[in-house]
Amino acid sequence: MVTVEDGRIVAADNACTLGEQKFLGEPRLKGPIQREGKGWKDITYDEAILRTVEMLRDAERPLLFGWSGTHVEAQCIGVHMAEVLRGVIDNTSSVCHGPSILAIQEVGHPGCTLGQVKNRADLVVYWGCNPIEAHPRHLSRYTRYAEGFFLPNDYLDRTVIVADIRKTETGNIADEFVQVTPGGDYAVLSALRAIVRGKRDIIPRSVAGVPREQLFRIADRCLNAKFIAFYFGLGLTMSRGKYKNVRNAIELVSELNRHTKATISAMRGHYNVYGSNEVNTWMTGYPFGIDFARGIAFYNPGETTAIDVLARRECDACLVVASDPAAHFPRACVEHLADIPTVVIDPYPNATTAFADIQIPVAVTGIDAAGTAYRMDGVPIRMRRVLKTDYPSDEEILGRMYAMLQEDHPP
Amino acid sequence: MNEILIKNACVIDPISGINGEIMDIAVSDGRIVEEVGSGAEVIDAEGFLTLPGGIDSHTHICGTKVNFGRYMSPEDMRAGRTPRRGRMHSTSGYSVPTTYGNSYRYSGMGYTALLEGAMAPLEARHTHEEFAYTPLQDTMANVLFDGNWAIMEAVREKDTKRAAAIVGWTLAAVKGFGVKLTNPGGTEAWGWGKNVSSITDVVPYFEVTPGEIIDTMIRATEMLALPHSVHIHCNNLGLPGNYRTTLDTFDLVPDLNRKRQTLYATHVQFHAYGGTSWSDFCSKAEEITRSVNEKPQIVIDMGQVMFGKTTTMTADGPMEFNLYRLHHNKWSNHDVELETGSGIIPVLYRRKNLVNSIMWAIGLELALLTKNPWQCLLTTDNPNGAPFVRYPEIIGLLMSRKYREAEFATIHPDTEHRVSLPSIERELDWQEIAVMTRAGQARALGIVDIGKGRLAPGAEADIAIYPLKIGEVDPGREYERVIEGFRQTEYTIKRGRIVSRRGECLVWGNNTTIWVKPKISERYDMAQDPAFVEKFDRYYTVRMRNYPVQEEYLKRNLCIETETEL
């Protein structure tokens, strides 16, 4: 429920803490700006669009990066732009859940929608993630504090296990906390797989800091559960072992399905990063890191991902849409970003603004723009427009750019 | 006005009763007309075989699980890629191509309408978004009701009207076309890692049987006067001995509709297995087709398997898990709250594998032993049995005993003891192939009246011209020419425009999503049913008001409104 007064949002009930920040958030740019000397000057949307198109036209190897914070309709145009430009298009999963995707491409993904978890999961495992901080509504909507059809007494009916290298807030509300030595996730998951396969006798007294008795107890909790929901975060994806950790977790869950019901899912970050994965996949065949240099869609994470293209100083222009690479990328990448022409399309100034030549503010999806987002479980949601402003949407801005680029390449 | 005159077309149009006549076809404004003006663009069909545009009545091309098939399979994406060229965008994929890949390849083969076989209502937006990027065909989506909680509760209460009201509300909300039951009851049981094993097995908690779900849904579908019948993927898919479940299912079906079948059973190849285990696995196509031949109220599609690599994907979650345990390759699963499930695994069908060889033979037996071609349609359950690009080879096999024998000589030698295929002499003719690839589909889907599957004046100008002179080719001997001919049209015409010329797609597309909205009185409007609304908002993770697919997701579309008993 969003309350609007005089064209300004004054209250947002029932929005999660993160959503609230977005709604009531920081000041937005009033219009497009272009770097001039050490400062900025205001330019019109027409000028900003034309200059961006000129930048992309001049580029030999443009990079189109970001996409996680915008709606599906804009993401689709982005793919078409990359194709016509023979550029590289990548999204933020290459720096967060990219390893999870690589694991899925090796062993698959036994998953489900969030409602299955809410209505059925009597055992929830959070591994290397801290939802109380990163996904504050997850526990109340779907797990610990959620009433489900088959679990009318939320707190009592469900068991929660948290595994992490240190006790987080989420660890405090767990029935069982598993403290894993940093870098030990792979070993602990392997031990659990062995136990589930009936090989208790080979388990040493302790595995990566976890005592054998606890490992047995967790495995038994799993084997006795009716429905297990396993969630993992960057603590698993980005620690030693990376995608191998995720692969091991998936294989543990697949193994558990021989005994009971078990599902696994990544706790994804940006609200529509999954939308970008979906769009890229139906349009190009691959979820991220796509290179159109040879006309076909080519995918090779580690080569065609944004960080690598930047670190090799290969791209000569960058369009950043709805994300903030300067805040997350290694320094060498950001330095290259500063050296090449860069345009940011984003409602708010962010760390990347400091390295950009132009920034084009747009409407925010779910506030003053409507559009589609994919929830982390794959359910597509219509984000409504609750406020009418003069800001154009990402879809409009990119649509105009694409129309101009198409004129360069008539069929 | 956009007018075309196709001269010297050798037309087969089974619905209009035209069989191999050389004639002209006039097209104006997207429809077939009696005549056109002198300014019309003239296409010389040179006596080539000219058919209504192909229709696939059961394929998996768009939506959550199809896209997950792509997402998890970069190896398949690499196996088929083309660059951006002319009006064609780049494509990737062999067994699960990108949306453009599907659309261009189907169009090159003369297909102008596609029915996505399985759409979970909760994820319908996704299917419609991909439809928008499948530009060269009309699209329809069957909606999954196999594990729908509200439906199962209505079945338990023996309240067919309520079941019909729920179907009606859901179809209109998600812009769906027809009712799909995938392993009815089994997908809900899979929510607990379980399954059902016959049509009389009881679904945990809900205390209904698959047979009761099927029976209620058939009656509900007729109450709503839906264009298409219930479309079923029977229980026990892929298991030795499952033909009994299939026959039990067929025996449930009354004959309730004058214009079409009362039950459409899909990919029946996967449901026509004898034996008690993989070691005595054998064909029961004779028993299945005997039942179909006695029951005009049933239409089946083949679900043909072709040797090679592909990806299996279905809403039948427990079945995919069983397959995973056999193949030990990667496995994905995706259960959908209060509705259904799904699973995906890659497979390789091998000639040297006895079970795979028997499966290949069963699909062909079904088509050859079903007397009436209107009752057995050509599919592979794309991509489950094989990617749709293999259809021309299947046509070749059905038209040529010689080709079947040549292929049979290359498969597992024990196959001959488990199947009857070698003794079947029948060779299908051009007319029967036209029925099995478009006219039969149009009738089975109930879209003849909106101009599909025929070429008489008033019909939609969806036309496929193949480089085949039927008077000069002997399909029995020259099957290779038949296969080549069906692989690529000279012209594919969609809505009166040339969309594909020798495989090159020439226009952007923008075709029609066909959906159904039953007219239901206020008394049966589920949106005003307090119990339904309360449960919905309590147990789904989206609010009921956010569930319907908004108009924004439909580009060009046609809504078929039906007069119902509610």
Ligand SMILES: [Zn+2]
């Ligand atoms: Zn299917």
